Amino acid sequence: MKHYHFESKPVAQASAIVSGPHYRFTILTDRLIRYEWSHDGKFEDRASTFAINRDFxxxxxxxxxxxxxxxxxNDHFHLSYDKKKFSPSGLLCSFSSKITLWGAQWRYGLDTDRRENLGGTARTLDEVDGRCDVGNGILSKFGYAALDDSxxxxxxxxxxxxxxxxxxxxDGYLFCHGxxxxxxxxxxxxxxxxxxxxPRWALGNWWSRYYNYHEDEYVSLMDEFKSKGIPLSVAVIDMDWHMVGDPQVPHAGWTGYTWDKKLFPNPENFGRELHSRNLKITLNDHPHAGVHHHEDSYEEMAKFLGHDTSKKNPILFDPTTPKFMEAYMNILHRNIEKVACDFWWIDWQQGSHTKVPGIDPLWLLNHFHFVDNALDGKLPLIFSRYAGPGSHRYPVGFSGDSITTWASLEFQPEFTATASNIGxxxxxxxxxxxxxxxxDDxxxxxxxxxxxxxxxxxLHSSNSRWxxxxxxxxxxxxEEIIENFMRFRHRMIPYLYTRNILASTEDEPLVQPMYWLFPEIGEAYQVPNQYFFGSELIVAPIVKPRDKRTNLGYVKVWLPPMHRHVDIFTGTVYDGNRELNMYRPLHEIPVLAxxxxxIPLDANEKPGNGGLNPEAFEVLVVVGRNGQTSVLEDPADDSEQVKKESPQNNERGSLIQYKQEEGELTAHVTGRTWTFRFLSLTxxxxxxxxxxxxxxxxxxARISISTFPATPSxxxxxxxxxxxxxxxxTISLGKTPQLGVISHRERIEKLLLDYQTEFEIxxxxxxxxxxxxxAVNVRIGKLMSLSVDETLTEPIAELLLSDVRGMHL
Structure with missing residues (x-):
């Protein structure tokens, strides 16, 4: 298994270590301590699933x-230890004012810090209808958090x-970062x-359904999406790609490695058809039942492993044996990949135990599948479940079988954002x-x-016909809203792919809770479903049903003290540093820049499959402060047309800068057509x-300039x-341009027209x-004093009060 070796530096510098007969402390960084206790004085220098690097x-x-x-x-912490087995009274750590202002103190083994821990994530959302325990992350309001790696x-x-x-x-790690x-x-x-x-294509729309598709039916479905101008990039085939209920299958059918020829009579051609449509293919895998005699690869695996086939006994799933794993990857899965599989959906649900204590089969599967997927030099990808701290190295995560309720939706934005607290x-x-x-449409x-x-x-669903x-x-x-948003997802891929690169190089996850940037502001902790989506956008999904009278859904939003914000879908300008309810019809949600x-977008209103590098860009720009972004691309993702217009070096990037005082935008771009939309300039x-x-x-004459009153820009x-x-x-707007003052009269009239209520109201x-x-404050007072439900008046007040400069409109 040497070809699965991955780079790690698990042995710390000797001068970073303070040790005794039964204890060892390693000062990894100025605010991160490893603490170990051992009954026999032997300590662990091998890489763990969490800690692969300690040499700093x-x-x-x-x-x-x-x-x-x-x-x-040191300047950040003061650790005290009584040289006995770790205990709350014998191992403690105090922190300087640089860490906390209230003198919080960590004591080993006490659970008091869990109260203020900001959470991590969970292995699965299977059977979760609403909230679930997300455990601990490494961030805490107390300013410290311990991670047990024992x-x-x-x-x-x-x-x-x-x-x-x-x-x-x-074996534990204490994060002392305040x-x-x-x-x-x-x-x-x-x-x-x-x-x-x-890989870029992973950022597009995935189609998934637990359903026994025939190969022709599946290809026809992909063509129907294309005919309607709805782009896709990944075709997920759930477990029915292999034989499930066939009489040859001697078990429940969840595990399988032989194409079901009734559904896929020509899997090689099926793969070619999907690839010709710029779609990647992932197949579902439940490996727990092993390899039985009916499988196509049974004889080849048995020969490699020296397994006796005379009685047709199955080859048991044994991930703790290197030779089995070599056959599992290089024979069993490789034979299928050669037919039609770009990466695997590893759907392990059988617990965390093997015959070797401490080896979790999910961890092992995630690691070897991911490393294996990179062996041909491509960007690797797997689709699997979370196995614990360190799982971020093996994307993408499958959160499990969601229950179709509002409670499930309401929890998922918070669940997604909080997961960043464990990386x-x-x-x-x-x-x-x-x-x-x-x-519920x-x-x-x-x-x-x-x-x-x-x-x-x-997108995903069960095999129910409904x-x-x-x-x-x-x-x-x-239908129209879903289609438009799916198109917008592919339009965002230039932004998403750049953030994807920065997530790796700059350690900036795409989704971040609001308190990451505003840790000292209490309101940042009170909007768990609101989050940064990259550095430029704040998203506040609507996760509750709309009011039947107003036809509007709403979400509580906290606008941080970052001057003004613009809703990229409506052009509405909001003052910062306040809380308010934002109301939206079904075709809108608050997305604020x-x-x-x-924000770079694909200019094509109906992008094609696969999320390839755009042939033309549309860049959203919000004036008012200096700004800068890059548009990063890999030429391997070029269409034939883009290859003609863009440099073909290994790494390609455009740099766009905006200087507020000069009112000047400068874009150093790589070929193609560029359009710049200055939001809320009227x-x-x-x-x-x-x-x-x-x-x-x-x-x-070839350069066009226009404004759009419907979405002011x-x-x-x-x-x-x-x-x-x-x-x-270079686009010069003049000195210190400001966002326009928007009149909401027309929008309010449309809202009222749609109200299902008395004409008198x-x-x-x-x-x-x-x-x-x-004055607006007078009108707001009159509005609030009406003897009507505030559900009818709050959407109006939101717009009247959105921008203090518009108080006279």
């Missing part, structure tokens, strides 16, 4: 070593795995390894629900909207100037500069809105 520059610290007490001190699986240094030594042992949550996560990734870069950045959920619940629509702004978008997630199976309103945001600046490679092109369209591979676009509300001679 040694930080400064001092040691006070007395006969009955050991102290380790029982995790180890790597033996030769490409395989091993259990822990028997006996009484403690409210520097990002600093804690960076140290976590130092020790546990970085998030890998996902787990790439969850994929059963969007729309797998089973249970009841038909609104629920599925809201679930899809959340899914578009979640790490991985994957639950399949084709958009055209829903009422017309939902702060001043200085730059007029064309008088002194607008556009240059390409230094030449004034403001009056060039200024659009500047720049065609390719003589098909150059690289060129520079509508008239009263409109008379207040229409009273432009009165």
């Amino acid at each position: 520059p040694v930080p400064k610290f001092q040691v006070l070593d007395r006969s009955d007490e050991l102290e380790i001190i 029982e995790s699986m180890l790597f033996d240094g030769h490409g395989f795995v091993a259990g822990r030594r028997p006996g009484d042992r403690i 409210h520097d949550y990002r600093g804690a996560i960076k140290d976590f990734y130092k020790v546990s390894g970085k998030q890998p870069v996902l 787990y950045g790439w969850w994929s959920h059963d969007l729309g629900g797998h089973f249970g619940g009841h038909r 609104e629920l599925v629509t809201r679930w899809v909207q959340f899914g578009v702004f979640s790490p991985i978008f994957r 639950t399949s997630k084709e958009p055209w199976l829903y009422r017309k309103e939902s 702060h001043e200085g945001s730059i 007029e064309t600046p008088k002194d607008l100037k556009i240059t390409v490679d230094g030449q004034d092109r403001t009056k060039d 200024l659009l500047v369209h720049v065609p390719p500069a003589l098909h150059k591979e690289k060129y520079t676009i 509508k008239d009263k509300i409109w008379s207040i809105v229409d009273d432009t001679d009165s």
Whole structure:
């Protein structure tokens, strides 16, 4: 198994270690301590599933070593130990004011810090209808968090795995980062390894259903999506790709490695057909039942393993044996991959035990499948369940069988954001629900909207004839919304792929809780379902049914003190540093970009399958603050047209910068057509100037400038500069341009028109809105004093109060 060896540096510098007969402390960074106790004085230097790196520059610290007490001190912590077996009274750590302002103190073994721990994630959402326990992460309001690594699986240094030594042992890590949550996560990734870069296609729309498709039916379905202009990138084939209920199968049928020829008479051609449509293929695998005599690869595996086939006994699943795992990967799975499989959906659900204590089969499967998927030099990917700290190295995560209820949807945004507290950045959920619940088109629509702004978008359902997630199976309103949001997901891939690269290189998960950036502001902890989606966007999914009278759903939103924010779908400008309820019809959710945001999109309103590099870009820009972004690409993801227009080096990037004081946007771009949409600019600046490679092109007939009142914005369209591979676009808006002051009169009128309520109430509300001679605060007072349900007046107040500059409108 040497070819499965992966890079690690598990042995710490000797000068970072303070040890005695039964204890060992390793100062890994200036705020991260490893603490170990062993009954026999033997300590562990092999990599574990959590800790694969411990060899770091040694930080400064001092040691006070007395006969009955050991102290380790630096600028951030003061550890005290009585040299006995670890206990709450004998091992404690105090922190400087740089860590906490209230003098919190960690004591080994006490559970008091769990109260303020900000959570981690869970192995599965199977059978979870609403909330579940997400355990501990490495972030806490107390400023410290301990991670127990005493029982995790180890790597033996030769490409395989091993259990822990028997006996009484403690192996833990104390994160002492205070409210520097990002600093804690960076140290976590130092020790546990970085998030890998996902292939670009993984960021598009995945189609999945537990259903016994015939191969022709599946291909026809993919073509129907294409005919409707709905892009896909991954075709998931659940367990019915292999024989399940065939008389030859001597077990329950969940495990299988032989194509069901009744459903897939020509699997090789099936694979070619999907690949020709720019789709990647993943097959579901439940390996627990082993390899039985009816499987195509049984004889070949048996020969390799020396297994007696005379009585047709099965080859048992034994992941703790290197030779079995070699046959499992290089024979059993490779034979199927050669036919039609790009990566595996590892659907292990049989617990965490093997015949070797400490070796979790899920951990082992995740590791070897991921490493194996990278052997041909491609970016590896698996689709599997979370196995514990360190699982972020093996994306993508399958969160399990969602129950189709509002309670399930309501928990998933928080669940996804909180997972970043244990470094787990790439969850994929059963969007729309797998089973249970009841038909609710609104629920599925809201679930899809959340899914578009979640790490991985994957529609899924059970084999029920009533639950399949084709958009055209829903009422017309939902159908159109789902289709539009799925198209927008593929339009976002330029943004997502760049954030994907930065998630790995800069240790910035795509989804981050609000308190990561604002740890000292209490409101940041009160909106668990609201999160940063990359550095530019704040997303607040709507996860409750809409009101039947207003036809509006709502979500509580906290706007951080980052000046103003713009809803990218409506153009509404909001002042920051406040809480409010945001109301939206079914076709909208709040997605907010702060001043200085730059968001690259695919300009194609109906992108094709696979999420290839765009042939044209649309870039959303929010003026008001300086901003900068990169658009990173791999030329391997180019279409034939893009290859003609762009440089074909190994790494390609465009750099877009905006300077507020000068009102100038500069884009160093790589070929193709670029369009810049300046959100919430309602007029064309008088002194607008556009240059390409230094030449004034403001009056060039090929450059178009327009505004869009429906979604207020200024659009500047720049065609390719003589098909150059690289060129520079400069757009000057004039000194210190500001977001426009938006009148919401027309939007409010549309809202009221749709209200299912008395005409008299509508008239009263409109008379207040229409009273432009009165100040907004006066109108708000009148609005609130109406003897009507606030559900009817709050959506109006939200718009009137969105931007203090508009108080006179």
